[in-house]
Amino acid sequence: MTREASPLEILFYAEQPERVEKWIRFLRDEGLEFRPVFREPDQGPTGARLAIVWMPPAEIFEKEANLEVVFNVGAGVDAILDAGVLPDNVDLVRLEDTGMAATMTEYVIHAMAEITREMQQYRDAQTQRRWAPSGHAYLEDWPVGVLGLGVIGSKVAQGLAALGYPVRGWSRRQRHIQGVDCYAGQDGFHEFVSASRVLVNVLPLTSETRHILNRDTFRSMRPQGHIINIGRGEHLDEDALLACLDDGTLAGATLDVFSIEPLPADHPFWARPDIVVTPHISGTTNARMAMRQIAAKVRSWRAGTPLGGIVDRRAGY
Numbered sequence: 307m308t309r310e311a312s313p314l315e316i317l318f319y320a321e322q323p324e325r326v327e328k329w330i331r332f333l334r335d336e337g338l339e340f341r342p343v344f345r346e347p348d349q350g351p352t353g354a355r356l357a358i359v360w361m362p363p364a365e366i367f368e369k370e371a372n373l374e375v376v377f378n379v380g381a382g383v384d385a386i387l388d389a390g391v392l393p394d395n396v397d398l399v400r401l402e403d404t405g406m407a408a409t410m411t412e413y414v415i416h417a418m419a420e421i422t423r424e425m426q427q428y429r430d431a432q433t434q435r436r437w438a439p440s441g442h443a444y445l446e447d448w449p450v451g452v453l454g455l456g457v458i459g460s461k462v463a464q465g466l467a468a469l470g471y472p473v474r475g476w477s478r479r480q481r482h483i484q485g486v487d488c489y490a491g492q493d494g495f496h497e498f499v500s501a502s503r504v505l506v507n508v509l510p511l512t513s514e515t516r517h518i519l520n521r522d523t524f525r526s527m528r529p530q531g532h533i534i535n536i537g538r539g540e541h542l543d544e545d546a547l548l549a550c551l552d553d554g555t556l557a558g559a560t561l562d563v564f565s566i567e568p569l570p571a572d573h574p575f576w577a578r579p580d581i582v583v584t585p586h587i588s589g590t591t592n593a594r595m596a597m598r599q600i601a602a603k604v605r606s607w608r609a610g611t612p613l614g615g616i617v618d619r620r621a622g623y
């Protein structure tokens with residue numbers, strides 16, 4: 307069924323109005339014709355059938371009985387689902403890549419090189435004007451396990467494999483990715499983890515994946531292991547990480563996401579030489595690419611053709 311070509315109203319929300327202005331400009335650059343509408347306090351529903359949002363408050367959707375599809379301007383939908391603001395009958399559509407996979411792969415490759423080539427040691431030596439070559443690093447000594455083989459994780463895994471690291475990947479359903487040894491589900495988890503010296507987390511945050519990076523996981527890994535977390539802060543049991551670094555189970559961690567963001571100034575992670583902290587920058591959203599993708603999906607919706615990236619509410623991602 308195609309949807310009529312009457313003027314399309316799109317409801318927009320982001321905390322910063324300049325963000326919304328940019329989205330509207332980029333959507334118009336894509337040739338999409340629409341009328342932006344906004345929920346104002348003390349006003350009735352807009353009647354819009356589509357919404358484009360980031361971190362919306364519950365009241366945005368209250369009484370919007372005509373709403374059919376909400377586009378989330380981000381890949382992760384844990385915040386919007388956890389907030390419980392979205393009626394069940396509304397389709398939630400997330401961003402698929404829009405440039406994030408490349409920047410997140412770059413982040414992980416940088417972190418791997420830092421770890422395997424001991425780059426911090428050379429920075430320290432330089433401050434002392436000390437010429438101190440270390441032993442040769444063999445890629446085969448650094449088997450990497452990528453948790454999550456979706457739009458982003460599969461690219462991260464392929465990027466690492468292209469460099470020659472032994473790469474394993476883990477997902478809910480069995481995947482097949484060239485150059486990556488794929489494992490699936492709870493049955494495959496232990497074998498996957500126990501073969502990995504570095505774990506890179508690119509999972510969505512769901513009830514099944516919360517605290518998946520815990521003491522048992524760390525103890526199952528190869529010795530002298532590292533954790534690279536670019537998923538969500540709550541994937542990581544932060545106390546277990548500190549305990550496992552202190553007792554030598556793990557050698558280090560590179561963390562881009564945290565249970566509380568911004569990371570509080572008194573958080574123990576800041577002061578640790580074995581933890582690299584970055585402020586949730588591994589995969590910044592490219593707004594122009596995001597709006598290009600959303601414009602294409604709005605056109606599909608109008609034409610009545612299926613949309614990619616619809617969130618499976620039961621699975622939580």
Ligand code: NDP
Pocket residue numbers: 381382383401402403406453454455456457458459476477478479480481491508509510511512514515536537538562563586587588589590623
């Ligand atoms: P996708 O939905 O494309 O992929 C998710 C992957 O995780 C799939 O392979 C899926 O398995 C797997 N998965 C989900 N639940 C489980 C489970 N219970 N057990 C095993 N595997 C599971 O997501 P994206 O790749 O687009 O994004 C992944 C996450 O990355 C986002 O949800 C977000 O939290 C995070 N992110 C972080 C950013 C940052 O700046 N740090 C930026 C962008 C995203 P299957 O293949 O079987 O479906």
